[in-house]
Structure formats: C-alpha cells, structure tokens
Amino acid sequence: MSTRKALTASDGADLAGNKANLNVDYVISYSIPSDKAEAEAGFTQLIEALTKVGLATEVRHGDDSSVLVFVKVASNDYLASQIYRERVQDWLVAVRASAPDKDINKALENEPVTEAERLRLVYLLITKPKNDGGAGITPKSGKWKQVTSIFPLHDDAFNKSWIKEWSTKYVLDNGDLDRIRDKFGESVAFYFAFMQSYFAFQIFPAALGFGAWFILGRYSWLYSIVNSLWSVIFFEWWRKKEVDLAVQWGVRNVSRIQHPRAQFQWEYEAPDPVTGEPVRHYPPTKRLRTQALQIPFAIGCVLVLGALYVFCFGVEIFLTQVYDGPFKSYLVLLTTILTKFAETLTERENYKTNDGHQAALITKIFIINFITSYTPLFLSAFVYMPFGNLMIPYLQIFTTTAKTFSSEEAIKTQEFRINPDRLKNQMVYFAVTAQLVNVGLEFVIPYLKRVVLGKVQEKRANQDTKAAQDLPEEHEFLQRVREEAKLNVYDVAIDYREMVVQFGYLSLFSPIWPLTPVAFLVNNWVELRSDAIKIAMTSQRPIPWRSDSIGPWLNALGFLSWTGSIVSSAIVFLFRGESEGPGGDPSNVNVVGLLLTLLFSEFLYLGTQSVVRYALAQVDSPGLQKERVERYSVRKQLLEETLGPDAMKEAAPPTLESGEKITLAALKREATKLSEGANSTPEQMFWLRQPSMDYTIKIGKELISRAKSEKK
C-alpha cells in the first residue's frame, strides 16, 4: 500500500478501516481483576456497552492478566451518519465555512473521510457519555477501572515509509504535515508544524551565533539584541501562522467544541445562551477561589525549589566541582511532588472540559519547569558572579552539611575562588549534554528496550501457552497488538514542554555561549525525526484529536520572549568585555547602567513587538484569505438561490433619462394626488414648484444672473 493511498480510507469501496490491521479500529485492554465473578460481570458490561453503540467486538488473549477486545464500527452507514452529523455540527458552530452537501454520500465523496476523522469519531463513540449517544467508557476510572487502555493500531506500512522519508530529507513541506494530520490528527500535526517552523527560524540565530562566536566573542550586544528581535519576530509570526494552518486544515475555532470532562462535578443546570440546550455548570466564583490558590502555589514552588537549589548550589561551588550527590535526586523528587500537587490543584479547579483542564495544568507545569530549568543559570549569573566573594563566610555551613550527607570521605575544604567559566560551562551543559541525555532517555533507550525485550519476549512467547492458543493465521497480528498494548501513551505536551524550555534557554541565556543556537539547531533536526520515531515505534498510536493552535504553550513562548529581552540584556551588561563579569564583587557592578539597560531593553522589546505585529497584520495570510473567499462564495451562492442571479449586480449606472424619468414619475404622482383633491401639504407644494430638471436649471440660471447683476 503506498503512503498516499494509506492516507485516506476512500481507496476501498467504502469507509473500511485499515486492512493490514484486519479492519480493527481500536483495541481495548481489559485487565482481569482477582475476583472471577467481578471479572466476568465487568467484561460482560464492557461488551454490552460497546455493542449498544453499534460496535462489533472480538476478544483474544492479552498478556497473563488481561484480555484484548478488538473493536470496529459494524456498519459503515452508521459511521457515515456519525461523520456527517459531526460535519454539520462543525458548520453550526462556524468551524466550517460551508455546510456539507445535503446528500450524505455526496458529502463524503466531496470530502473523503481521513483515518484521523474516522478514528476520532470511533473513540468518541466509545468514550462519550451515554446521554450523548456514546458507550461512556472512561478508562482507568470509576466503573471502568479495569479498562487499562483504549488505543488504535499503528499503520506499519505508513510508519515505515514516513520514518524512511523523513530521515533522508532536510525540509518538511506542507504535504508532509498534511499526511501527519490525516493519520494522527491536527493536535500532533500542529506539534510538527511548530517544530518545523521553529527549526527553520533557528537557522538565522545559528548563523548569527556562529558568527558572533567567531568574531565578537561571548556576551555580545549585537548578538543579544538581534537574538531578542528574532524571538519577537518568531513569536509574532507563529501566532499568525497557527491561525493560518488552522484555517487550511479546517479546524479554526475547533477549540470552541470542547469535549466534556467525565470527572466534572456540576452544581446546577442552565440553558445554553446559544443553542438553548440545558448545560451543567459549576459556579465560576468557586472555581476562581480554587484558582487563586495558584498564587501561593507559585510562590511555594519558588521558595521550596529555590531553597533546595541554593543549597545544592552552595555545596557545589564550595566543592568547586559539579556535585552529583543525594540533593540532585531530592530535586527530582521534589519536582515530582510539586507536579502531583499541580495535578491535584487542577483537579480541584473542576474544569468542565478536557481542554480547560489541560490548559490549567500546563500553566502550572510551566511554572515548575521555568524554575527547575533556569534557576541554576539565574543563580550563577546574578548571585554567584556578582556576590561570590561576599558568600565565603557562609560557606562553612555547607561544608558541614555536605559532609553529613555525602558518602564520600574525601571532601576537602578548598580555597574559594570565582570560576569565571562556570556560567559558560553550565550553558554548554544545558545546550549540549542535557540535550544529548534527553535524546537518549526519550528515544534511544525505549527503542533499544523495545528491540531487545521484544526479541526476548518473542522467543519466550513462541513457547508460551498463550501464543500457542492463537490461530496460526492470526498469530503474527496478535503478537504485534500485544506488543503495542505494552507501549507508552504518547503525550504531545511533553514534547512541547521540551521545545518551550529550549526556546527559553535561547531567549534568556544564549549570549553566554553564542554557539547555543547551533547546538539547538542540530538537536532539533534530530528531535524532529526522533519524535517521529517515538510516535511510530515506541508509543501507542495517539488518539487523533483536533486542535486549532498549540494552545497554552503560545502564552509560555510569549512570556519567555519577554523575559528573554530583559534577562539576556542584563547578562550582557554584567559580563560584556571581561568574561569574568563582576568577579564576585558587587561593587564592580554599575547599578545605574544595569537598570538603564533593563529599562531600555524593555522599551525596545515593546516597540519591536508593536512594529512587528503591525507589519505582520498588513500581510494577508493565504489561509484567512481562503476563508474569506469561501465564506463570500457561500453567501453569494445562497443569495443567488434565493434572490436570483442578478441580485448583487449593480444596476448599470442610470442614464440621464432614466434618472429624470424616476423623478418625473414620482412628482407626477404627487401632482395627481393633489389634483384629485387631496390636501396639499407644504412639502408637496415645495417639491412641485420646479417639477422637472429643465425647470430647475432655468430657475437656477435666473438666480445666478440676478446675483451677478446685483453685485455690479
């Protein structure tokens, strides 16, 4: 099956699923509880619920303690009607400009169903609440806690050709993104579109950084200013671009259609002001009260994480070496605890929709990430370098504490000396080492694990009783499904987070080491491909959600771009010229100069932003233009249908005679009315005094010549 063909389900006679996957739409992994009666009752309920919404089921062995339920939509007509209904709904809430064709078959023919569309609807059919016409199955929660996962099967042929293609080409084009979109939905496609744009934009700072490194050295004003400018342009450009992409993919405003969160707790019902249907509500003031807890949460994060960082940092500089003792792991632990806390807090905020919940969670995660990612550099740049020498007396505490905690015996008190390269070394660590480690953790290890474990298991499985029970013709397929069932769920937020944090390093700290963008450029080329491999090989196939932007990450990018303009200019001011910067003594810092720099960079940032925004607003984007054209033609067509084809054609400019005729006819009517004995009103009389054009002209000429003669 060629890649192209695999993209649309329209290659078959109808809406059939993927043949290589035996037309399976979803696999549901049902874990067998210890109580047999409970196990059987739960299983029966599951199958009944699925059948009730028109899904055909088959059951097979899973691993030792689970069975796998295979699900497909039994009737294509039923699926078609679901798809059609969704398209109509899209049009009702203005996601689409034009209504789908009145005839269902024609509508599906005009716009073939993509795999993403099909899979999304089947997933909704499985998970939507019962009163919305779904089976109401919510994995891992409540009544359905035995349902451990619901996942679609990978399209191996597509995945292989995808990975092969991307690993041999440098630039992704729109076709590539469209294919991702048709296969994995707009949510994943947006991530790749963002990555590709970010990558392309990074070529400029990479070239600039290389030049700066070669010619200007570290802490260059020129590099810093141009880099800030670049981050503003990139941010504003992407803001526009994502709207454009959403229009091109037909998902603009799709964020308005939000899927209800199963965990939402409502307090009262009220009719929706738009549709008039009853909608469940939770008092917004109550939610606001919980949301207000975010402020102590953020302060708490800063204090707790900050304190631990300062402590680690103290130990570290005291030992004048990179410290890797127990505190680092405390940091990881603490971050995990705070993340859990963020999740609980978001849960308590009780959002009505999945999107709202997700956005609120991401904001909190971003705060934690901001602190953990940038604090070490902040401390080095703004505490260690300016105040290092003042801290010596206080370092004794760290010696004692470090000795208590560390297993090493060989801790020796060394003479304290500012390490001028510390900042650069840290930056190199974040830009190179950490990225490499990350690629390793994220991609190489899971990949190797899969390959090695897969082989081992396969051997074992072949002698297994389970596998022995498989029908021979199904064996290979079932083994593949069992493997996929074990894979991680892909979460696009993790990939966004990584890139947003990287953008922060670039925007805030890259003047420290101008090769940073070069390192990131290389990393991102690999990242783009390794993310593809992650989706295709080391994760379950993602549910193809729709989305119309990169969501809350956009705000995070904007915030980092703003912070970057300030932090990077402060760093350049402190360290410019001499690479030692203040050299540990705060009296070396020109405070007035520093503050003026901050103020100036702030104004420059705001000024640049409004200029860039204005300039970009002048450029018409193809997507928005397309939308306007579509909307206009839809309305025009409608107009012609109801008013006839000439409704909008401006009548030919009237001729003198036709105009005169209108006037005469109207006046004649009034005159007739008068002569018929109607009372003459003053306004009728006024307009009948010069009843034709020629008459007005004649009188006018008289008035003119009289005015002339009087003047003389």
Next chain:
Amino acid sequence: MSTRKALTASDGADLAGNKANLNVDYVISYSIPSDKAEAEAGFTQLIEALTKVGLATEVRHGDDSSVLVFVKVASNDYLASQIYRERVQDWLVAVRASAPDKDINKALENEPVTEAERLRLVYLLITKPKNDGGAGITPKSGKWKQVTSIFPLHDDAFNKSWIKEWSTKYVLDNGDLDRIRDKFGESVAFYFAFMQSYFAFQIFPAALGFGAWFILGRYSWLYSIVNSLWSVIFFEWWRKKEVDLAVQWGVRNVSRIQHPRAQFQWEYEAPDPVTGEPVRHYPPTKRLRTQALQIPFAIGCVLVLGALYVFCFGVEIFLTQVYDGPFKSYLVLLTTILTKFAETLTERENYKTNDGHQAALITKIFIINFITSYTPLFLSAFVYMPFGNLMIPYLQIFTTTAKTFSSEEAIKTQEFRINPDRLKNQMVYFAVTAQLVNVGLEFVIPYLKRVVLGKVQEKRANQDTKAAQDLPEEHEFLQRVREEAKLNVYDVAIDYREMVVQFGYLSLFSPIWPLTPVAFLVNNWVELRSDAIKIAMTSQRPIPWRSDSIGPWLNALGFLSWTGSIVSSAIVFLFRGESEGPGGDPSNVNVVGLLLTLLFSEFLYLGTQSVVRYALAQVDSPGLQKERVERYSVRKQLLEETLGPDAMKEAAPPTLESGEKITLAALKREATKLSEGANSTPEQMFWLRQPSMDYTIKIGKELISRAKSEKK
C-alpha cells in the same frame, strides 16, 4: 412630533423624509463663480448629475454669491432598492449575521429604515463615483470646486427635545445612545458612548483624588498606583465594550466596507481575491516609502516644537511669571504649519480609502498634540525641578533675547529661585483654566455669535431683497437653511482629540494635583452636553457615517495609559514627601531608586494589563453572545430548510438491541458474501469468529477463567 417618532422614518406611510424639513434630504450650496457662462454650465452639470441618479431638485437663493440646491430622493422604491442592496452587501461581507428577508417590503418592515441609514445612502448616491452608480460629486475639489458644501438639515424638534432631556439628566442610558445613532449615525454615537463610559469611569478616580487630596496630599504613591490601575482597566474595558456596541448596533466589521477616496491615484488593477472584481491598487512598497517619512517627521516635530518650548520655558522661568509674549503665538503658528505638513504627508501616502487616510492623519496629529500638550509639564518635572540651579548661568541668553522681542520695557533680572509650586500651578491651569477656556472657545462663543449675529442678520435679511423674493410660506424655512449653510462642519475627531489629551493629563500627570480628576469629571459632564449643543446648534448636521469603533484613538489611549504608568511613577518618586522635589539640584535625586521605580512600574503595568485582559476575556459580553445566538439560529434554520427539522437532533441513545441489530446485520452481510463464494479475506474471517455479542462474552469468560486457573 415626539422624539421617539422622529427616530424612524417608518411613522409615515413609507420612507418619507422629515416633514418639518419639507422632505429635503440634502442641501447643496453652490457658490457662483465670477464668470457667468462658467457659473451656468457648472450649475447645469450639477442638476443633471443629481437628476441622473434619481434625485429631485429645487433651487433657491442662498446668500449674495451662492444658490442652494435642495435634493431629495424622488422615488421611494428607488431608495428602498438602494437600502436593500446595501443590506445584502452588508450580509455578504459578514457585517450582518442574517440575510435580509427575500421580499424587499418585508425586509424594510422587519428592520425599519432609520434617518441615519436613509441620509447616509442619499449622501453616497450624491458622492459615489459614477461607475459605482453615484453622481460623483466631490465637494470643493476638481470639477466640483463650486460645490462648497453638502449637508442634511437639522431636525429641530428632535434637537430641542434632545438638549432639553440631556441637560436635566445625569446618566445617559442605552436608549439615549440608540437615538443618537438613529439620528446622526454610529460614528457620532460612538463618540457619545465613549464619553459616557469615560465619564462614568471617572467617578472613581475623582473620589480617590478627592480623598488623596484631603488625606494623603500631593504626589501620593497610593493615588498614583490606583490611578494607573484604573487607566488600564478603563482601556481594556472599553476595548471590549466597543466591540459589544458594534455588534448591538449591527456595524461589526463595518470598517471592512471602506469608501474609496476620490483623490486616490491608482497604478494598476488586479482582481480582488475575495469577490473577484477588479480592484485598483497603488504599490504598497511605494506607500511604505512615504510612510517611512513619518519617522523624520516625528523627530522633526519633537526637535522644532521642543526647541521652541525650551526657549519659551527659559524666558518664562527667567521672568518667574507666566509669559504671554510673541513666542506663544509662534507656537500656535508652528503647530498649524506642522499640522498642514502632516496633511500633505498623509495625502502623499495616497490611501485608497477614506478610513485609511483618516487613521494615518490622526496618528500624525496625535504626535503633534502629544508634544504640544505635555512638553510644558515634562520640562517642569524633569528639567526645571531637578536641574534648575544648574541652568542659572545659561539664563543670561534669555534675558537678552526676551528684551529684544518683548515690547515691555520693565523686564528686570530677578534672582533665580526654584518655584516649588510651578508644577502644581501648571497642572491646575491645564485641568481647570484651559478646560474652561476650551468650553468657551468651542461652545459659548459660537453660540453667542450665532444668537447675536443671527438676530442682526434676521433683521437685515427681512429688509433684504433676497429674502423679499422668498415665497412667504417658504420664507422661514429658507432663512433657517441659509443659517445652517453658514455653520461649521462638525468633525468628531476634534472632540476625540480633546478627550484623549485629557486622558493623557489624567494618566501621566494627575498625581501632581489629585483634584485633577474632579475637575475633569465636572468638565466632562458639561462637555457631554456642550458637545450635544455643538452638534445640534452650532454645526451643520453631520453626515451619519457608520463605524465599528473609535478607530485610531484606541491606540492613542493605550499608548497614553502605558506612558502614564511610567511618567506618573517617576513624578511621584521625584517629588514624594517634600513638595519641592529635587529642589533644582540633581544630586538630590536617587537615580537607582528612580530607575528601579520605573522598572517596577513597567512590570506592574504589564502584569496588570494581562490580568485585566484575562479576567475580562472570561466575561461573556451581551453583544457577542447575541451575535453567536443569531449566527447559530440562522444556520440552524438553514439546516432545517435543507435537511429537515430533525437533522441535528441527536438520535435517541441506541438501545442494546438496536446496537446489536446493527452489528448482526453487518456481519450477516459479510457472511452471506462469503457463502456466495466470494474469496474470504483475513479481515473478514477475523470478524466472523465471534459473530454476536453473546458469543464474544462467552469466549471472553472462557479466556478469563483460563487466565485465573493458570495463575493458580
């Protein structure tokens, strides 16, 4: 005629105009050129052009050197078709959510024609280019330079009741604004809506300012911060409110429909991407090149005006008195020259539409106004007070110069001493004296002039030959029209400018004298009424243009609100506590503290702005909701028309049986196909192994118990 009734033309049998005005829609004042043949030819052309577009004309005496042409739409059907066509056009470009009724008469019945709508269309009929179906009459320019003005007649009954009502009530409600809108169009209504909102919002800083004046004294931190906060909230609130108003008035997006500028010079034609019609273009790069001249223009304004101000200021403080010599008039002259220059520059930028032209001009005018309004206070606060003592040696020049220019002999060199009250005195001048003078110039004087001159002229006119030629029954009416012809044209931009400049004083400098907002509050109560009187009595009735916002003034407000946060905090920092501030000696200024204050206030401003924006975005606005409801119901109706009433009704949740039936039927079909000898594919075989729900459950139970037993 009651006020209510006067609002819609639907009180008569049809679309008739105002009876008190003898149904006259517009009066065209034609000034008689010196050459008689030219005069007659021009007049003939005018009448012919008007007749051609279906307008009836009557001609009467004007003043000594002009005739007045009275114009009305001859045929109501013709007008109705014009109105209907515009409404359809509105719908095509998404100004309206719903298309007008298919039947013209019904459409006009559902939404009666307002006077503003009628007058706007008639005006367009007179002025639109010929190829757009208009008469192409462009007053005062080109071929039509003898046409000195085209104006509608005041509705005296309405005006009187309007002024009477407003002068006796404190708060304007939506009804008041709607009446303005129906009479004078959305453009004027937006001004009054803005004024009313601004006035209402000002009550808070006025109370605060009064309190601060009473308790905290001048230069209070609390007052300054709360005042900045207020300006942010007001700005963000209005940004939202104006969208809401536009929706309620049915003019949202109306700025997209732009009327072509007659003076526009095109270079090439290209089809419009949306409508496909040919559109004339001027290369944007060329325009950009001209627009770039704005930068030297702005710098030039600052330098030239600044230099003159510094000079005046030098003279003024040297004489330690308010100087009112010739330089002040040079300043006025210079401002006039710069304004003319701004006009020329905007002309050269060659905008395609009137709105574009207007917006570009307003931006330039705003720059000039910003400099002329705030420079005196800037100089006092940031030059005189901190550096006063350093300037003494340089003051000798001013003595000499002042002596040369001034006619007064009595200039004496006085000992220089910083006047600590200078700043406050200036502020009091701008907040009280200048506002009073302004009301006088703008309103009292024209009013008196009109009353007095009117009386005199009336007497003279009664003995006049002109008036003697009037028909007795028309005499009074014609005298009124002749008076209106002499009135000024109302320009809403002047009123906006005044308010925006006032907002700037409040935002930038009000901590100097906390009673400023109280003074402005009183002034604005009067201003609202005096503007009404200005429109009703001392100006020609404005052409009722539509608009969907306060346009470029919004950006000006935002800019002032931002500048205010910085300038006011700097002033409070410099002068807090001691009312003398730095007392003329820069060494008294704590520079680090000042810079930190600026930086902090900047962050506070940006933080507040994003919080306020976020909070306001959470609140649903009635207008936008109305729009969504309308759009939804239109689409729903359309849907029902094409797909039947049940198209969107979610089918009742399927029952277990109906779901099972779907599954069984589909599987049976496949089974039949197989039994008929079709080749069995693996995917068909897979799904036929457990052909019914019960079968799946049975097999599942077996698998479960097997798993259990194996575990044991």
